[in-house]
Amino acid sequence: MTHTLGPRAAQKLQTRQSLLEAALRLTEEHSLGSVSLREVSRAAGIVPAGFYRHFPDVESLGVALVEQSLGGLRTALRAVRSDRTDSEEIARRSVQVLAREVRARRAHFRFIARERYGGMSRVREAIRDQLRLLGDELATDLLSDGATAATVLRRWDDADVRVLTSMIVDHMISTAAAIVDVPAGRPAVERRIINAASKQLRLIIVGARHWLDPT
Amino acid sequence: MTHTLGPRAAQKLQTRQSLLEAALRLTEEHSLGSVSLREVSRAAGIVPAGFYRHFPDVESLGVALVEQSLGGLRTALRAVRSDRTDSEEIARRSVQVLAREVRARRAHFRFIARERYGGMSRVREAIRDQLRLLGDELATDLLSDGATAATVLRRWDDADVRVLTSMIVDHMISTAAAIVDVPAGRPAVERRIINAASKQLRLIIVGARHWLDPT
DNA sequence: CCTTTCGGCGTACAAACGTTTACCGGACCC
DNA sequence: GGGTCCGGTAAACGTTTGTACGCCGAAAGG
Numbered sequence: 133m134t135h136t137l138g139p140r141a142a143q144k145l146q147t148r149q150s151l152l153e154a155a156l157r158l159t160e161e162h163s164l165g166s167v168s169l170r171e172v173s174r175a176a177g178i179v180p181a182g183f184y185r186h187f188p189d190v191e192s193l194g195v196a197l198v199e200q201s202l203g204g205l206r207t208a209l210r211a212v213r214s215d216r217t218d219s220e221e222i223a224r225r226s227v228q229v230l231a232r233e234v235r236a237r238r239a240h241f242r243f244i245a246r247e248r249y250g251g252m253s254r255v256r257e258a259i260r261d262q263l264r265l266l267g268d269e270l271a272t273d274l275l276s277d278g279a280t281a282a283t284v285l286r287r288w289d290d291a292d293v294r295v296l297t298s299m300i301v302d303h304m305i306s307t308a309a310a311i312v313d314v315p316a317g318r319p320a321v322e323r324r325i326i327n328a329a330s331k332q333l334r335l336i337i338v339g340a341r342h343w344l345d346p347t
Numbered sequence: 348m349t350h351t352l353g354p355r356a357a358q359k360l361q362t363r364q365s366l367l368e369a370a371l372r373l374t375e376e377h378s379l380g381s382v383s384l385r386e387v388s389r390a391a392g393i394v395p396a397g398f399y400r401h402f403p404d405v406e407s408l409g410v411a412l413v414e415q416s417l418g419g420l421r422t423a424l425r426a427v428r429s430d431r432t433d434s435e436e437i438a439r440r441s442v443q444v445l446a447r448e449v450r451a452r453r454a455h456f457r458f459i460a461r462e463r464y465g466g467m468s469r470v471r472e473a474i475r476d477q478l479r480l481l482g483d484e485l486a487t488d489l490l491s492d493g494a495t496a497a498t499v500l501r502r503w504d505d506a507d508v509r510v511l512t513s514m515i516v517d518h519m520i521s522t523a524a525a526i527v528d529v530p531a532g533r534p535a536v537e538r539r540i541i542n543a544a545s546k547q548l549r550l551i552i553v554g555a556r557h558w559l560d561p562t
Numbered sequence: 563c564c565t566t567t568c569g570g571c572g573t574a575c576a577a578a579c580g581t582t583t584a585c586c587g588g589a590c591c592c
Numbered sequence: 593g594g595g596t597c598c599g600g601t602a603a604a605c606g607t608t609t610g611t612a613c614g615c616c617g618a619a620a621g622g
Contacts, residue, residue, distance in 0.1 A: 138589070138590075139588095139589070140588090140589050140590070140597095140598085140599085143589095143599075144598090144599065147599075147600085162380050162381075162467070163378050163380050163381070163465045163466070165377050165378050165380070165381040166377075166378070166380040166381035168578075168579060168580085169579080169580065169581090170578075170579065170580080171578095171579095178599090178600065178601090179600065179601055179602075180579095180580080180581085181581080181582080181583090181600080181601075181602085182599070182600050182601075184581085185598080185599055185600070186599090189580090245464040245465075246464055246465040247465065248464070248465075249460040249461055249463070249464075249465065249524050249528070250378045250460075250461040250462065250463075250464065250465020250466065251378070251465065252377070256528075292546065295543045295546050295547060296547075296550070298543070299518075299547045299550070302518075302521050303514075303517075306517050306521065309464050313464070313471075328510045328513070331507065331510050332510060332511075332514045335511070335514070335551065335554040335555060335558060336550065336551070336554060337554070338553075338554040338557050338558060338560075339550040339551060339552070339553040339554025339555075339557070340550060340554075341557075342553050342554070342556075342557045342560075343550060343553060345553075345557075353619070353620075354618095354619070355567095355568085355569085355618085355619050355620070358569080358619095359568090359569065362569080362570085383608080383609060383610080384609080384610065384611090385608075385609065385610080386608095386609095393569090393570065393571090394570065394571055394572075395609090395610080395611085396570080396571075396572085396611080396612080396613090397569070397570050397571075399611085400568080400569055400570070401569095404610095
């Protein structure tokens with residue numbers, strides 16, 4: 133039901149995408165708040181006034197960027213979890229997929245890490261919303277019928293499950309930020325970070341498994 | 348051995364402090380990178396040119412701010428851990444102290460959260476160094492003679508201990524960021540965050556305790 | 563006491579900024 | 593085929609920016 137758009141709308145979308153990519157490129161150096169409207173327009177190859185044909189201000193462009201970035205991660209992670217149910221396996225694969233995603237779209241994740249706490253308020257808000265969604269999806273997956281984690285987690289309070297999943301999501305984003313921060317072309321350092329992240333995630337899982345144990 | 352300074356140097360220190368506080372106040376709205384030299388000078392009550400008498404640029408001011416902020420947290424946490432040795436107790440008290448510190452110097456922590464990934468490179472670097480120190484101190488405390496955690500952790504690989512402590516430090520900063528993000532005057536929300544953070548920290552501890560368990 | 567030091571002031575300037583306004587030309591629609 | 597829509601352009605505006613220069617007056621120091 134996607135109406136194929138005429139050359140008109142297609143060209144507009146493409147320019148919009150140029151703006152998004154330009155902003156992404158520029159945020160590798162300073163945060164979005166200090167990227168000027170003129171700067172991003174220039175990098176996208178249009179005149180400053182043209183910017184307003186797509187976004188009312190830079191902040192709105194940021195919100196669009198958030199949705200594009202984290203939306204992609206969400207669908208990627210959903211795919212990972214759909215075919216496997218063992219929690220240890222899910223953990224290991226999740227970190228792998230995260231690392232792959234980060235490598236494939238490094239600038240996107242740098243942007244998210246940058247703006248999560250540092251950005252303008254509407255951008256921060258958009259990120260928080262997307263991360264909440266990520267946590268919700270993780271929770272329903274962990275509680276779903278096939279999941280081995282479900283046998284443990286079903287004995288938990290619902291709120292506690294959310295505490296767990298939000299911790300996992302937080303850890304995921306921290307890991308992404310750490311990977312992004314590693315200087316380009318140092319695979320050894322990156323591997324060390326991924327290794328640590330896997331251990332940390334497994335540690336969370338072990339903790340969850342023994343959460344209700346006596347002593 | 349602290350030479351009491353004349354009115355000359357005292358006044359200079361005070362102006363410097365005004366600059367730091369002004370920057371702290373301004374970073375509640377935008378990140379340091381988009382705070383202009385003129386803006387912070389104006390807020391501190393001096394003329395733009397006077398700024399150069401204290402810092403060569405805004406970034407250097409940021410580095411000074413990092414040391415003041417995280418230095419304070421480090422000494423506060425050191426005090427907490429020195430008199431108690433039970434890990435569960437340490438965990439609970441650490442979160443309490445963190446919450447107290449955050450409440451007492453909210454702007455400082457907002458600044459750290461903001462700039463940790465979003466800031467200018469030298470500022471990010473300074474934060475990373477301070478957090479590494481925090482992790483190191485935590486590691487030696489946990490391995491020290493009196494600590495109950497030591498009986499478990501001494502069986503670990505050193506690198507794994509560092510993986511654990513860096514995770515705890517990360518979690519601490521995330522918690523601080525979350526507390527800071529809560530709209531002012533909503534103690535219920537803040538309490539919920541602190542509660543969740545305590546549970547998460549305990550979960551980490553439980554995980555660590557059972558780390559080497561079979562299955 | 564007389565000189566040096568130095569934190570802060572005032573002025574200046576070129577550059578970059580956000581935003582507005584009028585205009586162009588090709589896709590769009592009837 | 594003719595009128596309308598609309599993405600992009602060009603020029604102009606008032607502001608704010610970073611940085612440089614010379615000056616002042618009081619503390620510091622011999």
